[in-house]
């Protein structure tokens with residue numbers, strides 16, 4: 469299906485890699501104009517050229533840069549219909565609470581949570597002026613399920629994204645603005661590969677909890693984001709939209725012997 473985002477203008481943070489990049493490609497295929505906001509100045513211009521869109525260097529932890537990103541989208545394309553607030557990190561310094569120090573805690577909160585506050589705060593005035601819009605904030609399944617393999621600040625940051633998303637959805641529902649959280653299960657992106665590259669056992673330990681028995685591909689998340697961004701999702705707001713291969717629904721996952 470194509471053309472579901474015809475005439476719409478989208479801003480995507482973290483659009484140079486993984487879920488953000490796959491979503492940028494999907495949005496363009498569906499007819500949107502895309503502004504990619506990312507720290508990565510080396511990749512950004514090439515990504516934007518390939519998409520027929522625009523690149524704006526942004527550090528999402530910097531309020532002025534976030535405001536400049538949305539102002540750039542508005543001045544370049546005349547409106548902002550979709551904000552996919554997606555940039556996030558998962559550094560090794562964020563680990564069990566017993567090992568995670570305040571610097572690591574703060575870094576992850578700034579990139580994963582405070583940034584979403586900055587992005588929503590910057591884009592809402594444009595959407596209010598236009599009388600509508602769709603915001604999708606990237607959270608994670610870890611905001612809904614506990615794990616013994618903790619990254620304590622990451623999990624707390626994503627819980628914050630869910631709560632903030634819900635609150636904004638309720639506040640702005642009658643202004644035509646929908647606000648949803650995307651909750652990916654583990655996705656095959658550089659972020660995940662980096663986390664498990666050195667330790668295949670860590671990856672295997674997670675795979676056993678996914679009924680589908682595999683990680684998601686970024687394109688599978690992009691399909692969900694395009695749906696949430698589009699008018700097809702016109703009655704969907706305030707959700708924790710899980711795309712997780714059944715992970716959050718599982719108690720015991722299937723083995724071959726269950727089908728014998």
Ligand SMILES: NC(=O)c1ccc[n+]([C@@H]2O[C@H](COP(=O)([O-])OP(=O)(O)OC[C@H]3O[C@@H](n4cnc5c(N)ncnc54)[C@H](O)[C@@H]3O)[C@@H](O)[C@H]2O)c1
Pocket residue numbers: 481482483484485486487488505506507508526527528529554555556557558579606607608609651652653654655656657658659660
């Ligand atoms: N990969 C997974 O398994 C998974 C699972 C659940 C949630 N998520 C979330 O999905 C989002 C995207 O993850 P991904 O796997 O695609 O990651 P990725 O590492 O492939 O891409 C992240 C992008 O964000 C950019 N970025 C990082 N810090 C930034 C900053 N301060 N300012 C601007 N840009 C910045 C990077 O340059 C990169 O292009 C993140 O919020 C992540 O927490 C990922």
